[in-house]
Amino acid sequence: xxxxxxxxxxxxxxxxxxxxxxxxxxxxxxxxxxxxxxxxxxxxxxxxxxxxxxxxxxxxxxxxxxxxxxxxxxxxxxxxxxxxxxxxxxxxxxxxxxxxxxxxxxxxxxxxxxxxxxxxxxxxxxxxxxxxxxxxxxxxxxxxxxxxxxxxxxxxxxx
Numbered sequence: 640x641x642x643x644x645x646x647x648x649x650x651x652x653x654x655x656x657x658x659x660x661x662x663x664x665x666x667x668x669x670x671x672x673x674x675x676x677x678x679x680x681x682x683x684x685x686x687x688x689x690x691x692x693x694x695x696x697x698x699x700x701x702x703x704x705x706x707x708x709x710x711x712x713x714x715x716x717x718x719x720x721x722x723x724x725x726x727x728x729x730x731x732x733x734x735x736x737x738x739x740x741x742x743x744x745x746x747x748x749x750x751x752x753x754x755x756x757x758x759x760x761x762x763x764x765x766x767x768x769x770x771x772x773x774x775x776x777x778x779x780x781x782x783x784x785x786x787x788x789x790x791x792x793x794x795x796x797x798x
Contacts, residue, residue, distance in 0.1 A: 675713050681706045685734070686773060699765055701776065704730060723795045732764065733782025735789060737774035741796070749773050756793035761785045 675682060680735060685701040702710045704777050720795035737752050752773055761784065765776035777785050 641733055675717050675742055676702075676710060678698075679709065679713055681710050681713075685765060685776065687765050687767060701732070701734065701765075725770075729764075731779030732776050733779050733785065734774055734776050735782070735785050736774045737789060739796075740771055742771050746779060752789060755788045756785055759784055759788040761788065 681702050683700050683702055685699075687699045689697045689699075705726060707730055711726060714726045715724070718726055735756075737748060742748050749768070752775070753763065756775070756777070759781075761777050761781045763775045763777060765774075767774040775785075
């Protein structure tokens, strides 16, 4: 499964807007779509792969909204050639991030983030982490509400 999301990052100085696309693919399919998307010059921001079924994986990724339609078409071509699919997309999503070097030494940052979003009634559709950042993708209509919830939850540590 390949999931492509148009990037609609919601941050105080937000500018980009993401989208999600999903499809079931095999290991060969993962290589196929990455090669195809890269050859088309599409910027991929977040990639999340989860264990699928029947030796296939659910693969989701975000792309700029302006590249969504082309990315969906390319993913469908790859999936059709491999007998994979279906491909779905979500053009209205928001990417929220909590980041900082302090995450390396402070536990509970992700829990605090997820609790704030859950309390606000916001479902997390994708999660991506690193040593210094937790990114989530939520429904685009809830982006500003999610940002407010996170700003309140981390008011004691934000600058």
